[in-house]
Amino acid sequence: DGGITQSPKYLFRKEGQNVTLSCEQNLNHDAMYWYRQDPGQGLRLIYYSQIVNDFQKGDIAEGYSVSREKKESFPLTVTSAQKNPTAFYLCASSISGTKKETQYFGPGTRLLVL
Amino acid sequence: EDKVVQSPLSLVVHEGDTVTLNCSYEVTNFRSLLWYKQEKKAPTFLFMLTSSGIEKKSGRLSSILDKKELFSILNITATQTGDSAVYLCAVPTDSWGKLQFGAGTQVVVTP
Numbered sequence: 500d501g502g503i504t505q506s507p508k509y510l511f512r513k514e515g516q517n518v519t520l521s522c523e524q525n526l527n528h529d530a531m532y533w534y535r536q537d538p539g540q541g542l543r544l545i546y547y548s549q550i551v552n553d554f555q556k557g558d559i560a561e562g563y564s565v566s567r568e569k570k571e572s573f574p575l576t577v578t579s580a581q582k583n584p585t586a587f588y589l590c591a592s593s594i595s596g597t598k599k600e601t602q603y604f605g606p607g608t609r610l611l612v613l
Numbered sequence: 614e615d616k617v618v619q620s621p622l623s624l625v626v627h628e629g630d631t632v633t634l635n636c637s638y639e640v641t642n643f644r645s646l647l648w649y650k651q652e653k654k655a656p657t658f659l660f661m662l663t664s665s666g667i668e669k670k671s672g673r674l675s676s677i678l679d680k681k682e683l684f685s686i687l688n689i690t691a692t693q694t695g696d697s698a699v700y701l702c703a704v705p706t707d708s709w710g711k712l713q714f715g716a717g718t719q720v721v722v723t724p
Contacts, residue, residue, distance in 0.1 A: 503655075530709070530710055532710075532712075534714075539622075539716065540716055540717075541617075541619075541701060541703075541714035541715050541716045541717050542656075542701070542703075542712075542714040543714070544711060544712065547709070547710070547711060549709055549710075555709075557711065589655065589656070593710055600644065600645055600647065600661065600705045600710050600712070601647070601658060601661055602647075602658075602710065602712060603658065604649075604655040604656050604657070605655055606654045606655045607654050607655060
């Protein structure tokens with residue numbers, strides 16, 4: 500089965516703790532993206548990566564970090580510097596090239612602060 | 614600043630009604646406009662529009678783009694309860710696929 504998987508489905512973070520959200524894809528897509536969604540709002544881009552070992556900040560990168568050591572994987576770390584991390588986090592991927600704008604999404608991780 | 618605005622923010626209709634959703638945009642270098650449907654979790658891709666005036670259709674859903682007036686509409690005919698979802702509009706803002714999303718329109722279809 501080809502697709503994008505995210506884990507965990509729910510994640511609880513304590514004050515001052517770093518947590519890492521997993522995103523894996525077996526679609527052989529070059530590009531991967533992380534979005535944050537708050538209630539009643541659209542998706543906002545946190546980070547994106549077009550190729551392995553390279554990534555760019557999106558609109559709301561502060562308090563987050565990423566790595567892209569493998570084509571299939573793009574983990575997101577929510578650091579203690581992110582003061583309002585409670586949100587729904589979506590990972591997406593797309594083919595590089597002329598169809599790169601069609602992004603396909605994983606099922607999401609809901610992060611809650613204890 | 615690139616901007617995508619969707620309207621209405623929410624609406625409630627009865628099964629069988631027709632729904633029209635609006636998406637207006639302002640981007641520096643327009644390439645395409647995408648529609649997604651989100652039912653609680655992952656947004657699923659519906660349409661990508663690049664040419665003005667050409668309708669894209671999939672079953673009861675259709676969409677059209679007006680590049681002169683900078684907007685798109687998504688129509689759903691003969692609505693069913695399974696059409697209840699948030700419908701998202703997005704526009705790429707650079708050549709690397711960075712998408713600017715609208716806030717979405719929440720559609721509730723009642724039996």
